[in-house]
Amino acid sequence: MGIESALGEGFFTTKIDSLTNWARANAAWPMPMGLACCAIEMMAFAGPRYDASRFGSEVMRFSPRQSDVMIVAGWSTYKMSHAIRRIWDQMPDPKWCIAMGACASTGGMHRCYGVVQGVDNYLPVDVYVSGCPPRPDALLHALMKIQDKIKTEHSVLLDT
Amino acid sequence: MSLELNKTEQAVVDGLSSDYSEDLIEVYQSCEHTYIRVEANNIVDILTYLKKKHHFIFLCDIVGTDRYTSDERFELIYNIMNLRTQDRIFVKIRLEEENPVVKTATSVWKAAGWLEREAYDMFGIRFEGHPDHRRIFMPEDFEYFPLRKEFPLLGIPGSIELPNTTPDTE
Numbered sequence: 001m002g003i004e005s006a007l008g009e010g011f012f013t014t015k016i017d018s019l020t021n022w023a024r025a026n027a028a029w030p031m032p033m034g035l036a037c038c039a040i041e042m043m044a045f046a047g048p049r050y051d052a053s054r055f056g057s058e059v060m061r062f063s064p065r066q067s068d069v070m071i072v073a074g075w076s077t078y079k080m081s082h083a084i085r086r087i088w089d090q091m092p093d094p095k096w097c098i099a100m101g102a103c104a105s106t107g108g109m110h111r112c113y114g115v116v117q118g119v120d121n122y123l124p125v126d127v128y129v130s131g132c133p134p135r136p137d138a139l140l141h142a143l144m145k146i147q148d149k150i151k152t153e154h155s156v157l158l159d160t
Numbered sequence: 161m162s163l164e165l166n167k168t169e170q171a172v173v174d175g176l177s178s179d180y181s182e183d184l185i186e187v188y189q190s191c192e193h194t195y196i197r198v199e200a201n202n203i204v205d206i207l208t209y210l211k212k213k214h215h216f217i218f219l220c221d222i223v224g225t226d227r228y229t230s231d232e233r234f235e236l237i238y239n240i241m242n243l244r245t246q247d248r249i250f251v252k253i254r255l256e257e258e259n260p261v262v263k264t265a266t267s268v269w270k271a272a273g274w275l276e277r278e279a280y281d282m283f284g285i286r287f288e289g290h291p292d293h294r295r296i297f298m299p300e301d302f303e304y305f306p307l308r309k310e311f312p313l314l315g316i317p318g319s320i321e322l323p324n325t326t327p328d329t330e
Binding site for chain 1: 297298299306311312313314315316320321322323324325
């Protein structure tokens with residue numbers, strides 16, 4: 001196949017963990033959960049100027065079955081929280097979650113009875129992004145933090 | 161305070177004072193709008209009269225207010241418009257705290273349906289004869305009325321269900 005010609009003569013050794021993590025970290029496809037104005041910044045993050053595909057997050061997948069990172073962009077009401085959790089449960093493992101912006105992280109300025117005060121009330125959030133809304137570069141930073149996290153965890157071998 | 165009524169508003173006030181003089185409580189103006197406060201018992205007749213005789217065919221909004229600690233705690237404000245002359249008037253009624261019930265305006269304007277559901281959802285004002293008397297924003301099993309003054313800003317913890325975070329275990 002192709003890999004011999006790419007590598008040339010010889011071989012290299014690695015761990016299956018590292019290889020898997022390298023692949024996972026550079027192909028983290030986002031599931032956009034655009035709920036408010038943060039979604040506009042998330043589109044800029046995916047667009048050509050900030051270009052998330054440089055980091056392997058090529059495509060926004062609108063199917064939870066094909067995505068790895070859920071970006072909760074915006075405020076979540078109690079009514080919406082059930083839909084978000086359902087989509088999160090449909091995403092295959094391994095999966096990661098970014099709470100983008102003040103509203104998704106803490107409820108933000110929506111300090112009232114109808115809004116969940118932070119999506120970490122029902123989602124396991126990996127990275128919180130501050131800002132209202134955050135700039136696309138801040139979201140890229142969050143994506144890089146996710147990549148760091150993927151690269152330092154065990155993927156195939158269990159930590160015993 | 162002297163009122164500065166235009167032709168339509170003058171006709172409305174004159175008509176109400178002759179035909180519904182017992183129900184008319186006060187007429188006042190504020191922020192360039194005319195407010196007419198009437199008795200709650202006869203509200204549907206008055207609204208029908210305004211629609212049929214004075215061409216107030218457009219119901220813009222029904223707003224509830226909580227006049228907490230005042231007598232007749234709840235207030236309903238019908239924001240209606242005459243599309244022929246582009247005139248707007250506000251018709252107000254006041255309701256008791258204990259049992260805020262009023263007859264529905266859905267027989268006059270179909271649009272009242274959702275607006276009254278909102279007033280019910282937020283303030284607990286009930287509408288007699290409403291064809292679909294459910295909450296409109298909050299869940300059906302929610303036990304409180306969030307825009308009442310005694311309701312805490314952040315809600316009552318646990319009163320609205322969050323999703324199950326361990327779905328596999330039921």
